[in-house]
Amino acid sequence: xxxxxxxxxxxxxxxxxxxxxxxxxxxxxxxxxxxxxxxxxxxxxxxxxxxxxxxxxxxxxxxxxxxxxxxxxxxxxxxxxxxxxxxxxxxxxxxxxxxxxxxxxxxxxxxxx
Amino acid sequence: xxxxxxxxxxxxxxxxxxxxxxxxxxxxxxxxxxxxxxxxxxxxxxxxxxxxxxxxxxxxxxxxxxxxxxxxxxxxxxxxxxxxxxxxxxxxxxxxxxxxxxxxxxxxxx
Numbered sequence: 193x194x195x196x197x198x199x200x201x202x203x204x205x206x207x208x209x210x211x212x213x214x215x216x217x218x219x220x221x222x223x224x225x226x227x228x229x230x231x232x233x234x235x236x237x238x239x240x241x242x243x244x245x246x247x248x249x250x251x252x253x254x255x256x257x258x259x260x261x262x263x264x265x266x267x268x269x270x271x272x273x274x275x276x277x278x279x280x281x282x283x284x285x286x287x288x289x290x291x292x293x294x295x296x297x298x299x300x301x302x303x304x305x
Numbered sequence: 306x307x308x309x310x311x312x313x314x315x316x317x318x319x320x321x322x323x324x325x326x327x328x329x330x331x332x333x334x335x336x337x338x339x340x341x342x343x344x345x346x347x348x349x350x351x352x353x354x355x356x357x358x359x360x361x362x363x364x365x366x367x368x369x370x371x372x373x374x375x376x377x378x379x380x381x382x383x384x385x386x387x388x389x390x391x392x393x394x395x396x397x398x399x400x401x402x403x404x405x406x407x408x409x410x411x412x413x414x415x
Binding site: 196227232233234235236237250251282284290291293294295296297298299 | 337339341346347348349350351354356395399402403405406407408
């Protein structure tokens with residue numbers, strides 16, 4: 193089954209404790225992206241990757257890091273989480289970055305205390 | 306700069322009635338337009354897209370959308386809504402990067 197898998201789905205952590213949200217896709221997509229969803233703001237892009245070893249900042253990259261060492265994986269790293277990073281996070285992938293539809297993971301709900 | 310607006314936070318309709326979810330956009334060139342749906346506790350799912358060609362685009366679950374260049378709109382429509390269509394709907398526009406609207410919550414009452 194074609195899918196984007198995120199882990200963990202739910203996480204409660206404390207300020208400053210490094211965490212990683214993993215994302216993996218099995219569709220051989222070149223394009224991958226991270227979004228955060230906040231009420232009334234829709235989805236905002238954090239980082240995206242056009243291909244292996246190619247990453248770039250989205251609209252709200254501050255406080256986040258990513259890496260793309262393999263085509264299928266695109267982890268999101270919060271080196272020192274803060275309460276304003278409490279949000280619902282989505283990983284997505286696409287075959288064609290411009291015209292292709294995005295396939296989304298189920299989401300990771302992060303709470304930073 | 307590109308932008309996309311969904312002017313209604315909520316849309317309420319009775320089952321069997323037509324459903325319209327509005328979307329307007331602002332771009333400097335030719336846009337690529339998308340609609341996604343999000344069911345509770347799920348990720349977004351692709352419904353349909355307009356890239357070029359026929360202004361009326363048909364998508365999943367009986368939804369369609371009409372691209373109107375003069376009004377810079379891309380409204381989502383369904384002729385007869387179902388209770389199961391209750392969800393959060395997002396319009397998105399791509400001109401270079403992809404931008405999402407804030408979302409419209411659709412409630413279909415039985």
